[in-house]
């Protein structure tokens with residue numbers, strides 16, 4: 041068989057694997073026993089906890105931090121069922137399912153009349169949005185490239201995922217395949233490794249320069265954009281050791297390291313209980329936070 045022939049066989053095999061995983065997952069989704077919660081309690085569906093931070097994905101960490109920032113009663117479901125858009129996280133609220141971390145936040149803000157960014161001017165809100173989108177729609181893909189597309193980091197990304205054995209292999213194969221397709225569609229996947237790092241470095245430096253010596257992104261007090269920024273930078277800080285991203289953060293952009301620590305201290309006093317590598321780790325699936333006005 042010539043090289044082209046092997047390529048076709050590999051593509052067909054990968055397609056079959058992806059299809060099998062889709063069937064297994066969609067079957068599981070229907071079979072998962074949903075826990076009953078009181079009205080007004082968010083059920084947050086996310087993948088299991090990360091080894092060094094409460095999630096190995098920026099988007100669930102962002103949403104959970106927002107729930108904590110606003111003391112919204114919530115419960116985690118770590119069964120790793122993905123949303124109808126095949127992404128994590130998603131949530132239900134009074135029986136209604138909402139997919140996408142930002143749609144969840146906007147829904148809660150509208151429904152519960154929350155506005156942690158009320159003190160910002162329109163121009164500041166626009167700036168906050170621009171930085172959030174820079175990280176979520178651009179920088180995020182450089183992290184995916186660094187962790188999923190580079191052979192030398194494959195072992196590390198496997199250790200960050202909340203799975204073992206065959207399941208880990210399936211999820212990694214499926215995710216790497218999907219991410220490669222998505223990165224090509226986005227456009228970033230068409231660049232060379234050096235070009236992608238060039239983009240990553242400039243994005244990260246831009247966020248650090250904007251933060252300067254502020255305590256939080258928009259000043260002395262945290263607001264909505266901090267949930268997204270923290271969710272993303274926390275992955276660099278805790279889940280990408282040895283990567284170019286992490287080296288830059290620790291060697292030069294130390295204001296971002298201190299920023300992560302401030303967000304962690306403010307919203308995650310129980311951080312260690314949610315890190316798989318900690319002796320204090322405790323699976324909190326089903327635990328209700330902020331019930332009847334309780335604190336953390």
Ligand SMILES: N[C@@H](CCC(=O)N[C@@H](CS)C(=O)NCC(=O)O)C(=O)O
Pocket residue numbers: 097098099126127128129139140141142215218219222
């Ligand atoms: N815009 C979405 C992004 C969510 C997202 O991309 N989640 C990743 C985990 S880091 C995912 O589910 N990836 C699976 C895939 O892309 O196939 C949100 O804010 O919730």
